[in-house]
Amino acid sequence: MAGLRSFDTPNLEAIERRRFQLWLVSLLLLVVVASAVILLTAFQSVILPSWLTPRWVQISLMGMIILFCAYAIEKEIQLGRLTRVLIDERVLTASLTSRIYEVQSLLEAGKAINLDLNLEEVVSTILSCARELLDGHDCSIQLCYGDDELRTVNIAGQSAAAGARMKIGQGIAGRVAETREPVLINGQVEHKGFRKPTPAAPNSAMSVHLVHRNVLLGVLNVNARDHRIYTEHDLRAFGIFGEQAAIALANAQLYEAQRLTASQTTYRALHDGLTGLPNRALFLDRVDHALSRRREASERVALLFVDLDDFKRINDSLGHLAGDAVIAAFAERLRAGIRAADTVARFGGDEFAVLVDGISSDAEARRAADRIYSELSRPIAVADREVRIGASIGIAIGAGASEDDDGGENSGSSELLRNADTALHVAKSLGKNQVTVFEPSMRAEVLRRFDLESDLDGALDRLEVTVHYQPIHQLSTREIVGVEALVRWNHPRRGLLAAGAWVPLAEQIGLLPAIDRFVLAETCRTLAPLLRERSDFSVNINLSPARLQDPSITSEVQKVLDASGVDPSHLVFEITESAMLRDGESTARRLNAIRSLGIRLALDDFGTGYSSLSHLRRFPVDTVKIDRTFVEELNHAQNNGSGGHGRTLIEAILRLGHGLNLAVIAEGIESEQQASSLVDLGCDLGQGYLLARPMPIEDLRSLLG
Ligand code: C2E
Numbered sequence: 001m002a003g004l005r006s007f008d009t010p011n012l013e014a015i016e017r018r019r020f021q022l023w024l025v026s027l028l029l030l031v032v033v034a035s036a037v038i039l040l041t042a043f044q045s046v047i048l049p050s051w052l053t054p055r056w057v058q059i060s061l062m063g064m065i066i067l068f069c070a071y072a073i074e075k076e077i078q079l080g081r082l083t084r085v086l087i088d089e090r091v092l093t094a095s096l097t098s099r100i101y102e103v104q105s106l107l108e109a110g111k112a113i114n115l116d117l118n119l120e121e122v123v124s125t126i127l128s129c130a131r132e133l134l135d136g137h138d139c140s141i142q143l144c145y146g147d148d149e150l151r152t153v154n155i156a157g158q159s160a161a162a163g164a165r166m167k168i169g170q171g172i173a174g175r176v177a178e179t180r181e182p183v184l185i186n187g188q189v190e191h192k193g194f195r196k197p198t199p200a201a202p203n204s205a206m207s208v209h210l211v212h213r214n215v216l217l218g219v220l221n222v223n224a225r226d227h228r229i230y231t232e233h234d235l236r237a238f239g240i241f242g243e244q245a246a247i248a249l250a251n252a253q254l255y256e257a258q259r260l261t262a263s264q265t266t267y268r269a270l271h272d273g274l275t276g277l278p279n280r281a282l283f284l285d286r287v288d289h290a291l292s293r294r295r296e297a298s299e300r301v302a303l304l305f306v307d308l309d310d311f312k313r314i315n316d317s318l319g320h321l322a323g324d325a326v327i328a329a330f331a332e333r334l335r336a337g338i339r340a341a342d343t344v345a346r347f348g349g350d351e352f353a354v355l356v357d358g359i360s361s362d363a364e365a366r367r368a369a370d371r372i373y374s375e376l377s378r379p380i381a382v383a384d385r386e387v388r389i390g391a392s393i394g395i396a397i398g399a400g401a402s403e404d405d406d407g408g409e410n411s412g413s414s415e416l417l418r419n420a421d422t423a424l425h426v427a428k429s430l431g432k433n434q435v436t437v438f439e440p441s442m443r444a445e446v447l448r449r450f451d452l453e454s455d456l457d458g459a460l461d462r463l464e465v466t467v468h469y470q471p472i473h474q475l476s477t478r479e480i481v482g483v484e485a486l487v488r489w490n491h492p493r494r495g496l497l498a499a500g501a502w503v504p505l506a507e508q509i510g511l512l513p514a515i516d517r518f519v520l521a522e523t524c525r526t527l528a529p530l531l532r533e534r535s536d537f538s539v540n541i542n543l544s545p546a547r548l549q550d551p552s553i554t555s556e557v558q559k560v561l562d563a564s565g566v567d568p569s570h571l572v573f574e575i576t577e578s579a580m581l582r583d584g585e586s587t588a589r590r591l592n593a594i595r596s597l598g599i600r601l602a603l604d605d606f607g608t609g610y611s612s613l614s615h616l617r618r619f620p621v622d623t624v625k626i627d628r629t630f631v632e633e634l635n636h637a638q639n640n641g642s643g644g645h646g647r648t649l650i651e652a653i654l655r656l657g658h659g660l661n662l663a664v665i666a667e668g669i670e671s672e673q674q675a676s677s678l679v680d681l682g683c684d685l686g687q688g689y690l691l692a693r694p695m696p697i698e699d700l701r702s703l704l705g
Pocket residue numbers: 470485486487498499500501503512515516519542543544574604605628667668669670687688689690694
């Protein structure tokens with residue numbers, strides 16, 4: 001590699017000294033020659049030898065002078081040339097120094113603008129460097145926005161308006177962006193077709209395009225201070241600076257995009273895509289925070305686990321898009337229904353969780369659940385119809401670690417969540433729209449249900465399911481006029497289980513329609529011989545809401561009737577009020593189709609749920625079954641002598657039922673008192689342990705004789 005070399009060059013002062021010496025010598029020579037001429041003239045005869053004539057002396061002197069003059073002129077020419085070379089060199093050195101300074105400034109500016117990756121910082125450093133480098137009055141930067149727009153994103157100084165927009169191709173910056181050529185404008189002078197925009201604008205201005213890898217990023221502009229007039233050289237320097245600025249800008253934009261992607265990824269990892277609510281991970285983190293804050297305070301936190309009732313039905317009947325819309329609308333209502341300090345999260349599907357921070361009693365947590373129910377009381381408009389949804393809510397209350405010693409309350413979010421989940425399971429087993437607050441004893445119950453659930457799967461195939469029959473009596477004569485078919489499960493370890501202990505579970509896991517199909521076929525098959533003998537004997541069979549939604553129910557029932565030879569007039573399908581109300585029109589259509597087969601319909605458990613007497617008019621039912629809770633109240637009323645709500649309601653149902661020509665059956669008669677009161681009130685039909693318990697077919701046969 002070639003090393004740096006230094007070499008001496010004559011300097012201007014030495015040349016001046018030489019010149020001075022030359023002229024001094026010339027002067028001396030002149031004096032000598034002049035003196036010689038004078039002496040020769042005055043003392044000619046004395047000084048000169050005889051052979052040397054004055055003429056020869058004069059010629060010699062003249063010759064000497066001419067020779068010396070020639071020498072002096074030659075030297076002068078040499079020295080003059082050297083002087084010019086030296087002056088040129090000095091000018092060159094000065095200009096080189098200034099270039100080096102410029103390059104140094106540009107390098108420093110380049111370094112400065114590449115120091116940061118934050119886009120805002122980079123833009124403002126570019127502007128301040130450009131202003132300093134070019135002694136600018138103000139600078140501005142426009143960045144590309146979309147394909148055809150520039151927006152002023154930042155200014156240093158006062159002239160440009162931040163946020164101003166212009167189309168590419170319009171205005172000075174717009175045209176620089178379009179042509180990708182830097183522009184210098186001095187005074188009113190036109191430059192490459194540009195003209196100073198307004199008389200008030202600065203005398204001198206430059207604009208350069210910011211392009212990186214052939215991608216236009218924007219335009220950088222500088223307006224000179226009053227005294228400064230930019231040159232082509234400045235424009236070149238500004239162009240070089242613009243190239244560096246473009247690199248810094250491109251890096252910052254890339255970094256910004258990566259940061260945005262990273263933050264979006266983080267956001268997506270912690271939020272639910274459909275509703276924008278926090279997801280399980282973020283929610284549990286918030287619960288942990290809330291619990292750790294509670295370590296000092298006496299207040300507690302409540303975790304509400306919310307699960308929509310029958311959401312699958314909405315998805316199945318209206319489609320997944322409508323299901324999503326319901327979820328989104330419900331999420332919005334949940335969000336609106338909570339306080340700012342609380343958190344709502346979606347765990348996926350129809351599961352939501354609410355964190356209520358800083359409660360002092362269970363009642364406050366229940367009030368939060370009430371707020372959710374009041375939000376749900378309004379129907380949700382979706383897919384051109386109004387959907388009503390219910391929700392089950394499990395609540396767990398958590399406190400700080402100091403209160404955790406009893407083991408009942410917990411310090412960890414996952415523990416709290418598990419408790420709320422347990423409470424939710426219990427709430428769901430109680431029916432729809434139920435709220436349950438967690439108690440430690442619930443864990444065993446939920447485990448029991450879990451075992452039951454796994455045992456239930458396959459019970460039908462293993463022939464563990466069977467049907468018992470509970471007689472229905474004419475109350476006045478105690479004559480058996482019919483039976484209700486009630487499903488039973490012969491559990492391998494737990495023995496015979498009544499429907500109440502497992503049918504709700506079977507409903508939740510979607511097994512009930514299959515069970516209903518089995519009960520209908522089994523009942524028809526078993527009772528067919530008996531029914532051939534007793535023409536007025538009726539058989540009541542329970543239909544689950546899900547079975548009622550099945551469009552093929554009518555044809556399937558017809559097939560069973562054909563196969564067993566049972567006359568449909570013997571059959572009464574028992575349906576609960578809520579099942580009838582569900583999905584209004586199509587349910588009504590199916591009920592009418594069932595009736596047109598010749599099967600009668602009974603409204604089961606009347607008085608619970610919606611308890612609207614007007615439903616008796618609206619639905620094509622033949623029989624009403626008064627729920628046993630009213631019959632039970634009838635007993636209490638008689639015992640304590642009060643009038644009794646149940647009695648009044650039974651009277652009203654009987655009046656309306658008889659008025660509409662419906663048969664009325666009282667369920668759950670356990671005492672003679674109840675039976676005689678019902679007879680007094682005019683209720684002719686009844687069923688209950690007093691009269692007969694549900695029994696296998698063999699017992700029924702022997703009972704009927
Ligand atoms: P349900 O249709 O109201 O049936 C009457 C229930 O009350 C039966 O309970 C019966 O054993 C019980 N019961 C009858 N008399 C008395 C009494 O005097 N006192 C008391 N405390 N209870 C009495 P079970 O068999 O446990 O059935 C419970 C519910 O399960 C039924 O209520 C019905 O809704 C449902 N279910 C039963 N079998 C089926 C079925 O095959 N399909 C469907 N979908 N549901 C069924």
